Amino acid sequence: xxxxxxFTIAELIATAQPGFTDAQRAGAADPKIxxxxxxxxxxxxxxxxxxxxxxxxxxxxxxxxxxxxxxGGAPSSQHMSGQAADIxxxxxxxxxxxxxxxxxxxxxxxxxxxIFEDSRPDDTTRGAWIHVSxxxxxxxxxxxxxxxxxxxxxxxRSVSADPGPRR
Numbered sequence: 342x343x344x345x346x347x348f349t350i351a352e353l354i355a356t357a358q359p360g361f362t363d364a365q366r367a368g369a370a371d372p373k374i375x376x377x378x379x380x381x382x383x384x385x386x387x388x389x390x391x392x393x394x395x396x397x398x399x400x401x402x403x404x405x406x407x408x409x410x411x412x413g414g415a416p417s418s419q420h421m422s423g424q425a426a427d428i429x430x431x432x433x434x435x436x437x438x439x440x441x442x443x444x445x446x447x448x449x450x451x452x453x454x455x456i457f458e459d460s461r462p463d464d465t466t467r468g469a470w471i472h473v474s475x476x477x478x479x480x481x482x483x484x485x486x487x488x489x490x491x492x493x494x495x496x497x498r499s500v501s502a503d504p505g506p507r508r
Contacts, residue, residue, distance in 0.1 A: 345382035347390045353378050353402035353426070358412065364405040369423065377423035378403055381475055385450055386426060389473070392448065393430055393440060400470055402426040419453065425474035427458070434459075434469050438507040441471050445488040446503045453480035456489040456497070 354365040368374055381402065390397045404412070404420040419425035430437055441457040444450060453474040460468065476485035488500045 345379065346387050347397070348382040348386050348399065350375070350378060352399055353382065353423070355399070356401070356404070356408060358408055361405065361408045361411075364407060365403065368405040369403055374403060374423040377475065377479065380479070381424060381426060385452060385473055385475065386428070388448065388450060389428070389440070389444065392443060395430060395432070398429050398431050400427040400429060419474040419480065422479070424453070424479045425472060427470045427472050429468075429470045435507055437469055437471065442503055442506075444471070444473060445500070451476040451485070453477075453485045454487040454489065456491055458491040460493060 350369055354369045356362070356365055369378065386397060386399070401420060402425065403423040404414060404418065406421050409415075409418055409421050414420060430440060438457060441455060444452065444455045450473075453476040454472065455474075456472040458470050458472055472491075474480065476482075489497050490500055491497050
């Protein structure tokens, strides 16, 4: 497999949670996880970076099961298989929203899920980010191409049509 143009394995396994560095490295050494991380970077994240025309910051990609549990990740999270990333542009919420819309309705990327997640108003320190994961063959075809939003008060909501700009 060709390496990612913009993302390193170190970037995709990094965590700000203390005490997990060794477990993250050990998990990423698994050939299946390493291959998934490479596929995530080359088929999903690299095209997003090209479209954005600016650096894409990876908040979280691979998570070892213990780290995933500690932060409250879903028990079946694709993060634990190296198949998902939470990203941001470190820009305005409107620009991040537009990127989410592009991924969902214009990009043609083979994603499993794309979720615009906004922790506000409950958590003003984290703001908004995009969760994006690999689709087929990593996720069943019937469950791929899912477009959602998430907020603390509203939970997950499926979005079936482009909601337009958010300003």
